[in-house]
Amino acid sequence: MTNDTKKKGFYLALIATLLASIVVGLGAYTRLVHAGLGCPDWPGCYGFLTVPDEAHEIAHAESLYPEAPVEVDKGWAEMIHRYVAGTLMLLVLAIVIQAIRHRREPSQPIKLPIFILLLITLQAAFGMWTVTLKLWPQVVTAHLLGGFATFSLLFLLTLRLSGWLKGRSVARSAAKSVGVLKGLGVLSLLVVIGQVSLGGWVSSNYAALACPDLPMCQGQWLPPMNFSEGFDVGQDIGPNYLGGQLHAEARTAIHFAHRIGALLTTLLVISLVLISFRKAATLDIESQSSGNKLRMLSWCILLLLIAQVSLGLSNIIWSLPLNVAVAHNLGGALLLLSLVAYNYFLFGGEQSSGKLATWRAEA
Structure with a gap:
């Protein structure tokens, strides 16, 4: 693969694909350590932008959610997953913007990046429903499949932009x-x-x-x-x-x-x-x-x-x-x-x- 075969956005797509693999791994880790409800609300955690860990923050958090005692480790597992997923969404948005800017170039993908952005937006909604519906299996499974689909389509976009295969x-x-x-x-x-x-x-x-x-x-x-x-x-x-x-x-x-x-x-x-x-x-x-x-x-x-x-x-x-x-x-x-x-x-x-x-x- 030579440099002249790569199209605009290749490196962004490659970074996004690698980041998506981390999101998939973090999602699996979050499920396996039973941290899916480590934060009982969305997008924050007990009303905070980060996980409450000070005594007064924990007391306030548990007054808001008495049925969900604060477990700091599980809260961080969930929030780190959200932070990385949010970063991926911003990166996909950047890919779409670049694709639109270079849409007149030969064989420059435009529909696929836009579809990925729509999919990852839906993924964010599934992430919210995973919490608000208290790990309802249908939503959890759909969220997992959406993550795999996002990962796969970003990989496909990277292949298309690379010119390799x-x-x-x-x-x-x-x-x-x-x-x-x-x-x-x-x-x-x-x-x-x-x-x-x-x-x-x-x-x-x-x-x-x-x-x-x-x-x-x-x-x-x-x-x-x-x-x-x-x-x-x-x-x-x-x-x-x-x-x-x-x-x-x-x-x-x-x-x-x-x-x-x-x-x-x-x-x-x-x-x-x-x-x-x-x-x-x-x-x-x-x-x-x-x-x-x-x-x-x-x-x-x-x-x-x-x-x-x-x-x-x-x-x-x-x-x-x-x-x-x-x-x-x-x-x-x-x-x-x-x-x-x-x-x-x-x-x-x-x-x-x-x-x-x-x-x-x-x-």
Whole structure:
């Protein structure tokens, strides 16, 4: 990647993507230390801009919120997450302003930055509702998915501005062959999104330790489960969901579904990687750079999948250690990003100038 391929806003988008990864990690940490209600109001904390820590401030805060005693550590976990998320929103606003200023330049993205700004604004609303609705699982899961979507789209914007994974046109004779990769790529992306959604539902309903053993669950292959309660998206709004409200069999159903989803996701993504390696080997010598990029993306997907599965198993074996659980959350985000990059490359992204890449027909 050379400097002349980068478009205006590349470095801002790159910084925003890195900052979004921190926001995702902080969000996971906040949930895992049960600090989602560390500040019972929004956007401040007990009516303060920072966490009250002086005796008179704590006394005043608890007089305003007698049902929520001040826990300084949890308050800071929540507020730091808000501060960093707010900084990210300002950075995205700067990206939009720059995109508008340079909108007349060739291939300068404008719709994507604006959409990201709208999405992160909605994310701020979900952050507020997470607190005001007392960790209602539907909102918590939507907030997590919104964070992953923001991270993914900022990464996509960075790719577009970098000029690195410029897509290549595919010869008509090989369209069917490449179509297999495109179909598997999209399907894998959708399945990973579904698995991330299941992971969010596990987290928001405190079901991570519902099955404390491997490979069975509670010493049984099919333990007692209540799927209707576990996946009842019509749960009442009102109770404080800190620590969860579901019965044990409902949490077991959620955890079990996540395990099955992990197995199916693993099989599908491994199939995608193996077929990608095979297709990359059929590239003509003129398209060797494209073949190398496809192999590199496939290796990234495979390594991230292995890491993510290993982290998921470690969560169960060692009963959800904090650092492993946060890493598992970030691992899911990075696996998602790798598939975003894979599909962006495969579907063409920005068409390269010059000679079109061609694919040899399979032997």
